[in-house]
Amino acid sequence: MTNRRDFLKRSLMAGGAATLPGLSGCALGTRPGGHVVVVGGGFGGATVAKYLRMWSDRGVAVTLVERNPRFISCPISNLVISGDKTLADITLGYDGLRNTWGVTVLQDEALAIDPAGRTLRLASGGTLRYDRLVLSPGVDFQFDQVPGLESEAAQRAILHAWKAGAQTVALRKQLEDMRDGGVYALTIPKAPYRCPPGPYERACLVADYLKKTKPKSKVLVLDANDEIVSKKALFTKAFEQYKGILEYRPGSELREVDAGSRTARLDFDTVRADVLNVVPPHRAGDIAARAGLKLINDRWVDIDWLSFESVSTPGVHVIGDAIFPAPTMPKSGHMANQHAKVAAAAILNLLAGQAPAPNPVVMNTCYSFVDSKNVIHVASVHQYDAEKKVVMPVPGAGGVSAAANELEGAYALSWAKNIWADMLT
Amino acid sequence: MKLLRWTPLALALLAGAGTASAQDKPDPNLARNLAATCAGCHGTGGRTVPGSAVEPLAGADSAVLMQKLRDFRSGARPATIMHQISKGYTEAQLELIAAYFAARK
Numbered sequence: 001m002t003n004r005r006d007f008l009k010r011s012l013m014a015g016g017a018a019t020l021p022g023l024s025g026c027a028l029g030t031r032p033g034g035h036v037v038v039v040g041g042g043f044g045g046a047t048v049a050k051y052l053r054m055w056s057d058r059g060v061a062v063t064l065v066e067r068n069p070r071f072i073s074c075p076i077s078n079l080v081i082s083g084d085k086t087l088a089d090i091t092l093g094y095d096g097l098r099n100t101w102g103v104t105v106l107q108d109e110a111l112a113i114d115p116a117g118r119t120l121r122l123a124s125g126g127t128l129r130y131d132r133l134v135l136s137p138g139v140d141f142q143f144d145q146v147p148g149l150e151s152e153a154a155q156r157a158i159l160h161a162w163k164a165g166a167q168t169v170a171l172r173k174q175l176e177d178m179r180d181g182g183v184y185a186l187t188i189p190k191a192p193y194r195c196p197p198g199p200y201e202r203a204c205l206v207a208d209y210l211k212k213t214k215p216k217s218k219v220l221v222l223d224a225n226d227e228i229v230s231k232k233a234l235f236t237k238a239f240e241q242y243k244g245i246l247e248y249r250p251g252s253e254l255r256e257v258d259a260g261s262r263t264a265r266l267d268f269d270t271v272r273a274d275v276l277n278v279v280p281p282h283r284a285g286d287i288a289a290r291a292g293l294k295l296i297n298d299r300w301v302d303i304d305w306l307s308f309e310s311v312s313t314p315g316v317h318v319i320g321d322a323i324f325p326a327p328t329m330p331k332s333g334h335m336a337n338q339h340a341k342v343a344a345a346a347i348l349n350l351l352a353g354q355a356p357a358p359n360p361v362v363m364n365t366c367y368s369f370v371d372s373k374n375v376i377h378v379a380s381v382h383q384y385d386a387e388k389k390v391v392m393p394v395p396g397a398g399g400v401s402a403a404a405n406e407l408e409g410a411y412a413l414s415w416a417k418n419i420w421a422d423m424l425t
Numbered sequence: 426m427k428l429l430r431w432t433p434l435a436l437a438l439l440a441g442a443g444t445a446s447a448q449d450k451p452d453p454n455l456a457r458n459l460a461a462t463c464a465g466c467h468g469t470g471g472r473t474v475p476g477s478a479v480e481p482l483a484g485a486d487s488a489v490l491m492q493k494l495r496d497f498r499s500g501a502r503p504a505t506i507m508h509q510i511s512k513g514y515t516e517a518q519l520e521l522i523a524a525y526f527a528a529r530k
Contacts, residue, residue: 054469055457334465341461345454357452363462363513365506379506381462381513397513401505408505411466414478419465421474 032351033059034131037120039110039287041066041094042074044136044320044336046423051344053101060351063104063128064097065120068165071424074195075333075367076416077164081172082205084372090164090416096425110137113291115313132347134308135293135301136320136336137285138163139194145281147256154259162194162279174275175206180214182274187254187264188223189281192300194321194331196230197378199223199279201368204235207242208371219246220273222266224253230330231368231378231400238370238404254278284322293318300324305390307346307356308339317343328393329382330364337419338362360384362391363398367412375408376401456521459514463522471526487527494519 036052038045041064049064071092079085097103109123113133120128141160143149149158161171175184184206188199203221210217219242227250228235239246249269256265262276283289283299294302294312301318303310305326308317320336329335339362346356363381370376380398382391401408452458460471463482467473471482482490496502497511511519 051461055454337465338462341458341464345458357454357458359452359455361459361462361514361518363510365465365510377506379509381510383513394513397509399509405505410478411505414473414476415466417474418468418477418479422464422469 032056032348033061034351035061035063035129036132036134036347036351037128037130038062038064038134038136039120040136040138040285040320041068041071041097041105042136042138042320042336043333043419043423044138044340045134046071046094046097047337047340048134048136048319048344049097049103050101050423051341052347053103055344056348056351058102060348061104062102063106063130064094065106065108065110065122065128066094067107067109069107070094071420072164072168073333073416073420074162074164074198076413077161077168078198078202078205079369079372080164080168081161081175081202082209082372083172083176084205084369087165087169092420092424094424100425110135110287111290113287113316115291115316118315130315131351132315132317134317134319134343134347135285135288135291135322136318136340137287137322139282139284139321139331140286141280141282143280146254146278148259149257149278149280151259154257157259158257158262158276158278160279161277162198162282171275171277175209178214178217178274181216182214183218183220183272184210184275184277185220185222185264185271185273186277187252187279188221188225188229189279190224190253191229192325192331193279193282195366196330196332197235197366197368200228200230200235200238201370202277203246203248204238204242204368204370205372207246211242211245215245217245220271221246221248222252222254222264222271223248223250226251230366231376234376234400234404235368235370238376241370284318288318288322291316296324305384306342306358306360307350308343309346317347319343326382326390326392328380329362329391330366330378332364332366334366334419335362335364337423338364340423358384358386360391365415367408367415369409369412370404373406373409374404375406375412376404377408377412456525459518460522460525463526467526470529472529482526483529485527487523490523490526491520494523 038049073090094105112121159171161167207219252266264271293310310316319339321331342360365379378400381394385392466479467482473481497507
């Protein structure tokens with residue numbers, strides 16, 4: 001069976017990017033041309049696709065490969081779990097990238113990379129040829145590190161909801177179905193993990209929901225880390241707001257689960273929950289490991305900070321949660337959006353025969369809701385250090401909120417809408 | 426049209442040459458790249474979505490933007506977050522950013 005998409009893929013494969021409409025009028029000279037393939041349409045991948053088109057005046061052809069039909073945002077998804085928002089509120093389409101920016105968006109899955117031939121093989125059977133490849137694959141879970149959670153049946157009973165989508169809705173349903181007086185237990189893996197303040201925000205929001213609707217219930221936060229990883233003083237304060245409902249247990253690394261009885265075995269303790277929510281340890285998305293890119297700690301991709309190019313594999317750039325982070329750099333959607341812009345600028349320079357800019361700057365902000373209205377933030381700015389060859393946090397800059405407040409509740413929701421537009425429209 | 430292909434050797438030569446020339450002449454995209462770090466909250470090119478609680482920056486007067494940024498840094502202008510963000514950039518970087526947003530329509 002042949003459809004338009006197959007045809008497009010074959011033409012990309014056979015004739016190279018020169019057959020793409022985006023390239024047909026491409027001027028020779030300083031304006032960069034070429035074909036960039038982006039894998040993953042999240043905060044990193046969608047942003048890099050748009051900015052490559054925008055900053056090249058549509059001179060560079062961009063194909064985005066994403067397995068999901070629509071983008072669903074992880075930031076704000078904890079508000080879906082608490083019932084304050086719906087999945088529709090955090091779901092956006094790729095039409096802006098297609099229609100406004102002329103990105104070719106393929107709903108497909110990247111299977112394998114041939115870095116020498118500069119091709120990417122897709123699950124549908126097609127092959128894409130690229131001049132530069134950007135991987136923004138996010139994370140994949142290491143279910144094998146949690147005995148009892150290896151099977152799909154176990155993973156249906158014990159949810160992570162650490163990628164927004166069906167799991168977010170399913171966790172919401174489990175909480176709705178829980179009896180008053182039930183126990184919701186959340187396990188947090190050792191840092192680094194995606195979204196450092198996310199688990200504590202989730203604990204607060206679930207406690208907020210239970211306090212309002214099922215006040216006899218309990219929230220147990222089982223943290224593998226020795227202390228709260230992000231915004232410690234502010235979350236400690238927020239936890240006091242939920243005294244009697246929320247209990248925080250640091251140094252509680254998960255060793256094993258039993259899906260049938262929803263039991264978590266920890267180092268010194270065993271917990272039986274009505275809703276057991278396990279965030280398993282994770283690593284760079286599978287495609288990065290499969291592609292043979294050099295990893296650090298067998299988990300995160302080692303990149304050059306001027307270009308986000310893999311140190312081992314020329315032509316392959318990696319951004320977002322999948323990379324080995326710079327000092328104090330969080331794995332966040334905001335940060336992936338920033339990686340994307342540095343990578344886009346570097347790729348356009350490289351395609352035009354120039355070196356990447358020598359002085360990249362990125363900044364991060366994570367807003368967290370401590371209840372349905374009040375928010376706290378952590379912010380940082382990171383500038384390139386030519387001696388260390390990595391971006392370093394600027395001393396004296398950044399910081400956290402003075403206290404949780406409603407004004408930042410409004411700013412947090414505006415942040416989400418503006419950054420979604422910055423990546424997708 | 427033949428597509429550009431980079432061999433590792435060509436890249437190494439390029440990187441060497443590029444570093445030298447980067448020091449010689451200013452990067453024409455520096456202001457664009459720096460201003461892009463603000464877009465997560467203030468919108469692409471400083472244009473926010475309708476109803477945004479965060480102000481747009483596109484088309485604002487650059488001297489006024491610069492004064493606001495200085496006042497964030499000194500603490501003269503009350504802020505939830507801009508006092509912390511503005512301290513992460515040099516005065517020269519903020520000048521470039523302010524001029525870039527002022528030039529957006």
